[in-house]
Amino acid sequence: APKLTIEDLHASVEDKEILKGVNLEVKGGEIHAIMGPNGTGKSTLASAVMGHPMYEVTKGRVTLDGEDLLEMEVDERARKGLFLAMQYPSEISGVTNSDFLRSAINAKRGEGNEISIMKFIRQLDEKMEMLNIDQSFAERYLNEGFSGGEKKRNEILQMMMLEPRIAILDEIDSGLDIDALKVVAKGVNSMRDPNLGVLIITHYQRLLNYIEPDFVHVMMQGRIVRSGGPELAQRLEAEGYEWIKAELGIQD
Ligand code: ADP
Ligand code: MG
Ligand code: MG
Numbered sequence: 001a002p003k004l005t006i007e008d009l010h011a012s013v014e015d016k017e018i019l020k021g022v023n024l025e026v027k028g029g030e031i032h033a034i035m036g037p038n039g040t041g042k043s044t045l046a047s048a049v050m051g052h053p054m055y056e057v058t059k060g061r062v063t064l065d066g067e068d069l070l071e072m073e074v075d076e077r078a079r080k081g082l083f084l085a086m087q088y089p090s091e092i093s094g095v096t097n098s099d100f101l102r103s104a105i106n107a108k109r110g111e112g113n114e115i116s117i118m119k120f121i122r123q124l125d126e127k128m129e130m131l132n133i134d135q136s137f138a139e140r141y142l143n144e145g146f147s148g149g150e151k152k153r154n155e156i157l158q159m160m161m162l163e164p165r166i167a168i169l170d171e172i173d174s175g176l177d178i179d180a181l182k183v184v185a186k187g188v189n190s191m192r193d194p195n196l197g198v199l200i201i202t203h204y205q206r207l208l209n210y211i212e213p214d215f216v217h218v219m220m221q222g223r224i225v226r227s228g229g230p231e232l233a234q235r236l237e238a239e240g241y242e243w244i245k246a247e248l249g250i251q252d
Pocket of ligand 2: 039
């Protein structure tokens with residue numbers, strides 16, 4: 001089973017330290033949720049683990065199955081089974097969803113081991129149906145003109161097609177109405193497996209009514225300051241973040 005280990009991770013953006021010592025372990029079969037106020041570094045954590053060049057890791061370790069991820073390029077991390085659904089997915093004109101997915105799958109499988117067209121289409125159809133995605137999506141340009149909800153469902157489609165070992169989902173619930181939220185949750189729940197570890201980043205407890213996490217972590221000011229089970233998310237929903245700030249002596 002996969003194991004992502006983050007130890008004392010510090011990361012900066014434009015010389016400003018955002019992550020100030022994050023520790024987290026995500027194993028196969030587990031769903032973790034990270035919650036926290038806006039601007040606390042949740043997306044920075046996702047980007048630093050994935051290897052976005054904008055985010056400079058200044059200290060700490062990130063490993064997948066004991067292998068040093070920080071030494072690897074982004075595409076190498078993806079080949080090892082790391083997947084990031086981004087908070088703001090990019091649009092790529094001129095590349096269809098279908099082409100994009102097939103090249104991503106083949107890049108992961110490696111030369112000489114490409115997926116057959118038939119198998120690809122069968123899997124794509126099956127997964128698009130589960131996510132209530134219209135057939136026409138496949139031939140549309142990647143995310144171009146997609147609504148917020150369509151982009152999010154498309155991120156989940158990518159995850160389901162790529163079958164990662166560790167998936168980080170950054171605010172896949174933001175901007176979704178309740179029906180789209182249920183569809184996204186159904187997709188994620190269908191992936192629950194000992195060979196997949198999931199890290200869900202969310203601002204709201206709402207998503208966690210549909211995807212039950214095993215562990216909930218609270219991030220503030222670049223650190224994980226509380227960890228617990230689903231009851232922690234419920235307390236945050238009821239009481240907000242003030243009680244944690246008070247316990248920590250944070251003023252803002
Ligand atoms: P969250 O996802 O928890 O809302 P972010 O990780 O997006 O927080 O942001 C944390 C802090 O880092 C914020 O102060 C934000 O302004 C800053 N930051 C993040 N990404 C960038 C960037 N690309 N350029 C400049 N500042 C950034
Ligand atoms: Mg934010
Ligand atoms: Mg964010």
